[in-house]
Amino acid sequence: MNDAVITLTELLTRWFDTPIAAIALTLAAYFLGMQVFKLLGRPNWCPAMLIAALLIAAVIALLPVGIDDYQRGAAWLMLLLGPATVALAVPLYQQLGQIRALWKPIVMTLPLSATLASLYAVLIAWAMGAPPEVLASLAPKSVTSPIALSLTEELGGSTALLMGALMLTGLTAIFAVEWLCRLMAIRDHRLIGLALGINGHALGTVRAFEISHQAGAFASLGLSLTGVFTAIVLPVAWHLLF
Amino acid sequence: MQVLRGFLWLLVGLLFGQSVVPWLPVALPAGVVGMLALTLVFLLRGGIDADIAAVSQPLIGMLALLIMPGVVEIFFVAGRFADQAAAILVALLVGTLASVASTLWLLKRCLPATEADTSTAP
Numbered sequence: 001m002n003d004a005v006i007t008l009t010e011l012l013t014r015w016f017d018t019p020i021a022a023i024a025l026t027l028a029a030y031f032l033g034m035q036v037f038k039l040l041g042r043p044n045w046c047p048a049m050l051i052a053a054l055l056i057a058a059v060i061a062l063l064p065v066g067i068d069d070y071q072r073g074a075a076w077l078m079l080l081l082g083p084a085t086v087a088l089a090v091p092l093y094q095q096l097g098q099i100r101a102l103w104k105p106i107v108m109t110l111p112l113s114a115t116l117a118s119l120y121a122v123l124i125a126w127a128m129g130a131p132p133e134v135l136a137s138l139a140p141k142s143v144t145s146p147i148a149l150s151l152t153e154e155l156g157g158s159t160a161l162l163m164g165a166l167m168l169t170g171l172t173a174i175f176a177v178e179w180l181c182r183l184m185a186i187r188d189h190r191l192i193g194l195a196l197g198i199n200g201h202a203l204g205t206v207r208a209f210e211i212s213h214q215a216g217a218f219a220s221l222g223l224s225l226t227g228v229f230t231a232i233v234l235p236v237a238w239h240l241l242f
Numbered sequence: 243m244q245v246l247r248g249f250l251w252l253l254v255g256l257l258f259g260q261s262v263v264p265w266l267p268v269a270l271p272a273g274v275v276g277m278l279a280l281t282l283v284f285l286l287r288g289g290i291d292a293d294i295a296a297v298s299q300p301l302i303g304m305l306a307l308l309i310m311p312g313v314v315e316i317f318f319v320a321g322r323f324a325d326q327a328a329a330i331l332v333a334l335l336v337g338t339l340a341s342v343a344s345t346l347w348l349l350k351r352c353l354p355a356t357e358a359d360t361s362t363a364p
Contacts, residue, residue, distance in 0.1 A: 022311075030307050049306045049313070056310070057317040067318045074311030080301070081308045083252040085273030086259070087298035089280035090290055096281075105352035113345040121337030128329035138333055142341065145309055146271040161323055161330075164316030166309075168334045176342035184346060191353055195345045199338060202305045209302070224277060232268045 009064045016065050022073025029055040047171065047203070081146055088220045095217035098190065106194075106225070111233075113198045114226040117142035118234065121169075132242060137161040139234060141169040144201045147227040155238050170203025177204070189215040197222025248297030255280045 015021035033052030040046065060070050092099075099106065121138045130138075136157030140148035145166055152162045177195050186192065189212050196204035197219030205223050209216030258279055259272030266275070284290050323330060 026307070026311055030310065047306070049310050053310050053313040054317070056314045060314070060318075067315060071311065071315065074314075078308055078311055080304065082256045082273045082276075083249065084301045084305055084308060085271070086252045086255040086276035086280055087294075087301045089255070089277045089284065090295055090298040091302070092277065093281050093284040093290055096285070102353065105349070105354070109345070109348040109352050113341070113348055116344050117338075117341040120340045121333040124337050125329045125333035128332060130326050130329040130333070134323065134326050134330060138330065138337075141334065142338075144274075145312065146273050150271055158319070158323075159312075160315045160319040163309075163312040164320070165330070165334055167313050167316070168331075169338050172335055172338040173342055176339045177346070180343055180346055184350065186346060186350060188353070191346070191349045194349055195342060198345050199342045202309055206303075206306050224274060227274055228270065228278075231270050231274075235268070 012063055012065055016069040016073060019073035019076040022070050023077050025056060025059060025070070026052075026074055026077055029053075029059070047174075049203070050167065050171070053167075085144070085146055088224065091213070091217040091220045092224065095214065095221065098214075098218075099221055102190070106221075110194075110198065110222070110225050111229055114142070114229045115233070117199050117226070118230060133157055134161065136238070138165050139238065140230060141165040142173070142199050142201055142226060143230045144223050144227045147231050148201070151231060151234055154235055166201065167203070170200045173200030173204050174207045190218045193218030194222040197224075198226045201226075244293050244296045245300075246297075248291070248293035248295070251291065251294050252276075252280075252297060252301075 012021075029052040030048070032055060033048040033050075036051050037043075037046075037048035056070070060067055118139050118141065121141055122135050125135055125138050133156060136155035137152055137159075138161075139155060139157070140151040140162065143151065145163070148162055148166060149159055152159060173196065177192060177200070181187070181192055181195075192211060193208045193215035196208040196215070200207065200219075201223055205216065205219040208219035255276035256272055257276075259275035262275050262279075263270060263272050280294070
């Protein structure tokens with residue numbers, strides 16, 4: 001019995017020596033998460049991604065492998081975030097005509113919206129006594145993860161806390177957009193997409209693509225403009241304040 | 243093959259971003275620079291390359307999957323921030339709700355509503 005456990009431990013350690021096991025675990029959890037998500041009746045407060053992340057966390061906690069072993073392997077999968085970000089050029093270009101027609105209102109609203117998305121959270125956390133490390137992890141919460149990660153490192157925040165903040169922000173934004181749009185009788189897919197992209201980064205954009213192609217394209221626009229604007233303004237504003 | 247050719251172009255865009263980033267006055271990620279550059283290329287050529295379109299669709303659909311591994315870590319470091327949990331949760335939930343409300347209000351006021359009817363048509 002003891003020998004069997006030792007062999008199993010050895011086998012698992014060997015599995016996680018290469019990125020294959022971590023990638024397989026991520027994909028398996030993703031598909032299982034989708035299944036559970038469908039079984040639950042597609043609740044918008046609990047997306048497939050959260051279920052999948054919980055599954056992975058549970059598997060890592062149960063197996064004799066550490067989060068570091070998993071992260072090392074999964075980093076290979078996350079490498080694809082780079083090309084995926086570049087790929088957003090396609091929906092962006094497809095909606096360029098629409099965007100050009102609307103550049104004035106977009107230029108007028110987007111900087112203020114992107115600023116407020118960060119400012120509200122930082123002010124609330126600051127008023128409740130959070131230390132600068134936490135504030136630095138929350139400030140880029142509405143920005144797409146590749147930008148947010150480089151921003152929070154620059155400001156001195158925690159990347160793990162930022163990833164959690166990104167997820168919670170994305171979920172809250174999706175929920176808030178759907179709830180408030182119903183309340184405010186907003187049915188314009190351009191507007192819904194922009195709001196999802198500005199406040200809910202990639203998670204909101206994924207949701208917007210589920211609504212319609214147009215909403216998705218406007219979400220990509222909101223996501224990229226918020227990202228660019230925050231990347232430029234946040235470090236400057238931060239060093240003026242702290 | 244088409245997907246691989248498109249993927250190669252995305253990597254070229256990313257490499258271009260990586261080479262330009264050190265010269266920029268702000269710390270933009272290479273992916274965003276690549277995205278903006280590729281949009282500019284489409285603009286100059288007056289259309290989207292079929293290879294790139296073929297690879298973009300599945301890659302964008304995978305975005306949630308690609309973010310997931312980063313999310314897993316929070317469950318293991320959550321304890322470190324336990325004493326700040328209330329501030330963090332309130333800031334994220336209330337802050338995001340407030341920012342979505344202001345965004346929608348601003349957009350509703352500034353976006354011309356005339357075209358809205360066409361976009362809601364099925």
